[in-house]
Amino acid sequence: MTTPHFETLQVHAGARPDPATGARQVPIYQTTAYVFRDADHAAALFNLQEVGYIYSRLTNPTVAALQERMAALEGGVGAVCCSSGHGAQIMALFPLMGPGKNVVASTRLYGGTVTQFSQTIKRFGWSAKFVDFDDTDAVEAAIDENTRAVFCESIANPGGYITDLDAISAISNKAGVPLIVDNTTATPYLCRPIEHGATLVVHSMTKYLTGNGTVTGGVVVDSGNFDWSASDKFPSLSAPEPAYHGLKFHETFGPMAFTFHGIAIGLRDLGMTLNPQAAHYTLMGIETLSLRMDRHVENAVKVANWLEADPRVDYVTYAGLPSSPYFDRVARICPKGASSLFTFALKGGYEACVKLIESVEIFSHVANLGDTRSLIIHSASTTHRQLSPEQQRAAGAAPEVVRLSIGIEHADDLIADLDQALAKAVA
Known part of the structure; x- marks a missing residue:
């Protein structure tokens, strides 16, 4: 059988009838630990000689089903789920x-990501160089001997700008660092993104993937395409790991090296675990992803034109x-819509x-996006509040700007709501 289409994978990938009960939906395995068959079985699991379940901080059957589904949808070899999108960025x-x-x-980038990269990661001794990714020469010039990754959003929050992933991946590949x-x-x-050269893909599953605003979650999807042993830049993956008696992740696990490291080291030591109930909600949300995204895009086009x-x-x-400078990238990077x-x-x-936000009736004023409901927020005073005015404008969150996340309601109702709110806002 050929590889199933996206719409089939979003329903079936990672989901099999439960072997114990025949349950068709993936069960919520609400358990902390798992009984080992014997001492040898336990030792093999802890030595990474056998794949299985040890403790739910590391692995859980419900979460594993979600990881398999996300890897299939993104075209990766594996995935590691964690407790939030911000957690996924640190895990990556x-x-x-x-x-x-x-x-x-x-x-x-999302304002919280700018803060995480410009402030929080300094505590680890890491740093970030922020560059306008439309200026590919500047991106290439910013990469130096200490650069270990290039990071961007495919469609940037809040402005909806589309990154030329093909151009950026060509630069990162030339420099020998992952995108x-x-x-x-x-x-x-x-x-x-993997089809455009990305090494790793991260998500806040809290948003469109779950789609109903009920849980938080993050995931890192590994393309399996990067050669971690091509240089000495990535010793965590290419050099002997002391915690596993000198095991070399890339040598041992090949294309799955990053995924195994994310579970065996990342989740073990950082503990950013996704709980099984959240994984269950996300699995159910993904089943209707294509249907919802088609409606999201259809509504967004109508509202934006109005x-x-x-x-x-x-x-x-x-x-x-058509007036957007990024319009020509839509067909190439996001062929089903922006x-x-x-x-x-x-x-x-x-x-x-401020008056507009206080006057809407259907739109919800919340710090979220990707919900079935239409959402509105003033980024400069909320999600991007910690940034300087210069950073706010660079991120597309200037003081006179409002961010919309268009839901799946009827577009005419959304337009009517904005119309009456605008009348009050500029009165």
Whole structure:
């Protein structure tokens, strides 16, 4: 049988009838530990000589089903789930970085990621260089002998800007460092970063993948395509590991080296574990991902076009608009659409943005995106509040800008809600 289509994989990948009961839906294995067959079985598991379940901080059958599904949808060889999207970013960097090492990151990132990279990772002795990824010469120039990763978002939060992944992966490959792509806003239905040269793909599964705003979760998907032993830059994966009697992850596990390291070292020591109930909710959400994303995109196109034509609006950043400088990238990077996250600027400035948010009735004012419900937020005063004014503008979160996450309601109702709120905002 040929490889199933995306719509089939989103329902079936990782899900098999439960061998004990025949249950068709993946059960929630709400357990901490697992009984070993005997002492030899236990020793083989702890030595990484056999794959199985030891303790739910490391492995759990419900979470394993989700990991298999995410790897299948992204076209990777394996995946490691963890407790949040922010956790996934640290998990992705953890085997690569070290004191004095840096990551070259896009300026167009979620505000929490900018803060994590510019402030928090300093505590590990890591650093980040922020570069405009539309300037590929600047990206290439920023990579030095201490760079251990390049990081961007496929569709950037909050502005919906689309990264030229082909150009960026060519630069990272030339430098011999992995490209990490946050694919949260696009989802694997709209964009498959591995097909454009990404080494690792991270997600906040909290967003479109789960789709219903009930749980938090993150995942790192490994392409299996990077040669971790090609240089001495990545000793965690290529050199002997003292905690496993000198085992070399890349030599032993080949394309699965990063995935095994993420579980055996990352989850073991960082403990960013995804709980099985959250994994269950996410598995159920993914079953309808393609259906929801088609509606998200359809609605976003209608709302963005209406906003762009409204005289009360200064500009709209949606990449699905022909006026967007990123419009030509949609067909190549996100052939099924530019997702449903974008911003628009009000001519009334900061105060008008605040009044608009206070006046909507269908849109929910929350710090989330990718819900079935339409969401609105003023990024400069919330998600990007910790950034300097210069950083806010670079990230697409200027004071006069409002971010929308368009849901799956009827587009006419969303437009009517924005219309009445805009009338109050600019009165």
